[in-house]
Amino acid sequence: MNFASDNTAGVAPEIMAALARANDGFALGYGNDDWTRRVEKKFSELFKRDVAVFLVPTGTAANALALAHVTPPWGAVICHEDAHIAVDECGAPEFFGGGIKLVALPGANGKLDAAAVKPLLGNKAQWGPPHHVTPAALSISQASEAGTIYRPQEIRELADIAHAHDVALHMDGARFGNALVRMNVSADEATWKAGVDVLSFGATKGGAMGAEAVIFFDPKRAEHMSARRKRGAQLASKHRFIAAQMEAYLDGDLWLRLCRHANDMADRLSAGLSKAGFAPKWPVEANEVFVPLPAALCDKLQAAGAMFYRWDADAAGNVVVRLVTSFATTAAEVERFVDLVRDA
Ligand SMILES: *Cc1c(COP(=O)(O)O)cnc(C)c1O
DSSP: OBOSOGGGSOOOHHHHHHHHHHTSSOOOSTTOSHHHHHHHHHHHHHTTSOOEEEEESOHHHHHHHHHHHHSOTTEEEEEETTOHHHHSSTTHHHHHTTSOEEEEEOOGGGOOOHHHHHHHHHOGGGSOTTTSOEEEEEEEESSOTTSOOOOHHHHHHHHHHHHHTTOEEEEEETTHHHHHHHHTOOTTTTTGGGTOOEEEEEOTTTTOSSOEEEEESSGGGGTTHHHHHHHTTOOOTTTHHHHHHHHHHHGGGHHHHHHHHHHHHHHHHHHHHHHTTOOOSSOOOSSEEEEEEOHHHHHHHHHTTOBOEEEEEOTTSOEEEEEEOOTTOOHHHHHHHHHHHHHO
């Protein structure tokens, strides 16, 4: 019953097998290999246009380098106050961006609201030289840190506001696959067709060992990114092993199958807990369930071996726990957890 995070799971067997195959023999380093060429091609097919792809080992690197690339050092990145870039990356976007400023906004269900972003970007007195930073990027997380998702129409609305102010739209897609299978739209419809300029495409939480990609939908925008990645110490020497993971993740839509399973397990968890009288705090739209539970019940669950993080507390004094499912979560684990809650 390990619901601590999707990175507590191992590596999907198909991806491990691809790593073993890539281990057979020699290949040039730093991305001068066949795996990398194939992954670049695969991404262009997936998104139905020519994209520029930069593989990196962590999601923090993907976010930080992507944002640094579209933001001058005197620029600002607008994001949700709970965004991974704002609270979980130890200042990496600011560091790689040469001191860029993150401007965080509250927003219901872990999402940025167009109604809040519009007046913020429109308030000219707040922005611009010589005294103020200049907004350069708007960053949204798909799925969000609350496990909720942005529909294409919501993305389009935010993109239009951003673009009207010459601001790029960045998507932190650490759980992009989970969001995509929920919406049942194609990858292009959920990104550039809705106005996304640059995407951090995550594979690690979906089932890879450590593989993420920065995707520029306009390859012209990627100029000098190759230098930025190396200067940022994020160009892997044995690059083929990141590429082999990504290739296997995308191959035959493995990623969508893995993410669909994780979402299904979250739905099961959510339904079971709701039935037991504990409804999730936010809509369950990806592979995360946030549910308020009495502290004594949390103690019991953890004593019985369940693993999860205590996220927050609610006004009634309950602990809001975060339960994350993955490709490796089994229905039996979910049932056991729900049974424990019910019996308690
Ligand atoms: C996990 C995660 C990342 C990437 O984190 P790394 O630990 O750096 O790989 C980025 N964004 C979100 C929303 C995440 O949950």
